Amino acid sequence: MTTPLRKDAARNWKRIVSVARDLIDEGTPLQLNDVARRTGLGVGTVYRHFATPEALLETVAAPCLERLAAHGRQALTDTDPWRGLTGFLSHVVEAQVTDAALPPVAAAATDAVPRTTELKKSMASAGATLLARARDAGVVRPDLAAADLVPLMCGIAHAVGLRGGNPADRVDLAHRYLAAFLEGLRTTPPTA
Amino acid sequence: MTTPLRKDAARNWKRIVSVARDLIDEGTPLQLNDVARRTGLGVGTVYRHFATPEALLETVAAPCLERLAAHGRQALTDTDPWRGLTGFLSHVVEAQVTDAALPPVAAAATDAVPRTTELKKSMASAGATLLARARDAGVVRPDLAAADLVPLMCGIAHAVGLRGGNPADRVDLAHRYLAAFLEGLRTTPPTA
């Protein structure tokens, strides 16, 4: 029910998000003052669009979260419970180590943007369902709780971040860490 | 070869470390100005003893690091490679989730206090040796590298931190996460 943005405002909004994206990608801490300078816009303009750095960060991360949420929904249609769960989690960790905007958003307890909360809930619920199905099918140990999933994904991303390396290596590492974890939680031996 | 501290300086040093310990335990970010206020000392005094928050943090974490390093040396004497490795790692993750001073110190790439560097190197080297032995004994998959150990321990601590809970739960959770990981990296099936 928000009136559509005025044309200049829409242009500035995009510009701010774009510059924020660049800053995040280059590892610079996201400071709204800094964003204002780089966009050439006034500080007030930036603060009106995004009241806090978190709000801007979540906006930058949104497209990626949308994709992950969609992937969660799709994984629910997989007939193989193990593949559904592991496939979804693979996408999540890969996104986490690929997009620097994601880890802080994923780890945050509260969100500045309502849509972010929705998306996170959607993903959490998909994960929980996938896990429940896998457990019911007897392919994962019962001692992995749904509430463990998000922290574990964040933990893996954190570990990968500490080891560093180029993007390709990071993705590979994340998959290896996740695979080890899942292997340890599996009840059936891996098919050679 | 540092001349011993004057009596008042030594007293203040201890007092600063003690207050810092409390602040860390209660989750307050470690700000030297804040430490000064709470100790009743002047800001200058605190800054002279510890040039940066990191230096103070590392000093607070030092006793725990000493214990872990000692444990690493002891684990090297274990005749069972698997038990030696897992026992050491258990102590590390337990310490990480128990002492809030540890995670940032463990994750930091560079250290403000020389002794910290020594201790971290000692622990890393113990871990590497334990891992090599386990691999040579054929009990862990060869795709776990020594360089993975520290990040993984930090990752687990991070995950536990996100899930939260009381100290006992946290320790339990850390052990469960570590166990799952190690199980996935083990070559021999667990003995029931």
Add this chain to the structure above:
DNA sequence: TGCTAAACGGATGGCCCATCCGCATGGTTC
């Protein structure tokens, strides 16, 4: 007791943050 080096303390300037309000401009109506 007097001297000196070591340690203390906090006033202070620099920096970053975010608010607020006078000004500009897009959009709409006639």
Add this chain to the structure above:
DNA sequence: GAACCATGCGGATGGGCCATCCGTTTAGCA
């Protein structure tokens, strides 16, 4: 196409945190 208004813009500015620097104090020693 002119006039009006709501929406948006910009940046000057006050507040808060940080860390340095130097005049003062004190421990240790002869």
